[in-house]
Amino acid sequence: MLDAVLAPLEHLMTSWWIYPALFGLCTLDAFVPVFPSEAPLILAGVYAASDPNGPQLVLVVLVATLGAALGDHLSYGIGRVVGARSLGAHGSRRARTFEKVSRVLHERGSWALLVVRFIPGGRSVGTMSLGAARYPLLTKFTPYDLLATLLWALHGCLIGYVGGRAFGDNHLAGILTGIGLAMAVAALLEGVRHVRTKRRVTRERRAASGDSTRDAASSVEVSQS
Numbered sequence: 001m002l003d004a005v006l007a008p009l010e011h012l013m014t015s016w017w018i019y020p021a022l023f024g025l026c027t028l029d030a031f032v033p034v035f036p037s038e039a040p041l042i043l044a045g046v047y048a049a050s051d052p053n054g055p056q057l058v059l060v061v062l063v064a065t066l067g068a069a070l071g072d073h074l075s076y077g078i079g080r081v082v083g084a085r086s087l088g089a090h091g092s093r094r095a096r097t098f099e100k101v102s103r104v105l106h107e108r109g110s111w112a113l114l115v116v117r118f119i120p121g122g123r124s125v126g127t128m129s130l131g132a133a134r135y136p137l138l139t140k141f142t143p144y145d146l147l148a149t150l151l152w153a154l155h156g157c158l159i160g161y162v163g164g165r166a167f168g169d170n171h172l173a174g175i176l177t178g179i180g181l182a183m184a185v186a187a188l189l190e191g192v193r194h195v196r197t198k199r200r201v202t203r204e205r206r207a208a209s210g211d212s213t214r215d216a217a218s219s220v221e222v223s224q225s
Helices: 002-013 018-031 038-050 057-087 092-117 122-132 137-167 171-224
Strands: none
Touching (some): 002 038, 018 038, 018 122, 038 057, 038 171, 057 137
């Protein structure tokens, strides 16, 4: 059963077709997140490390970076065409996501592109939101998006590469290790994001409580005078 799955996979990974396939998958995933394109990157990293006929790691990173960047720019263009009102009008969840991305942009500026790139599904809404907000394309969006997609491609490929180096010819073990590492990193990032969000909400509540206390005190002073 496993041989029936690994045989065609190995054939693809040792063929030059792996490069256009990765480019297309990374482009499509950027604005139509049907499945996580990190999985093909992990597979390519495993075979790059363990198979002498496998893909070249540098080329995999380059192709994935360019494909993901193209997809992000297409997503940006869709957002720019449909506009902010259309994005926020298709259900409360999308509206909340749009508001969240806008808030992150206000707080972190262009560095928010690095955050949304590592959130499956969130990157498509994020890039569309940036287009809808008419965020500067060439001066801010493009350079930061290229950096974000490069880091994303390195992340996926190197995780697979570590698994491939650890288990050599046992491709299945390398793939499972790479996927496990990816899930662990994703869980860690999500945990950090949750803690930071919780702290921010706590600070905002304290600030609001302090303002209410000061307003109440001012009202008492005015009434006494």
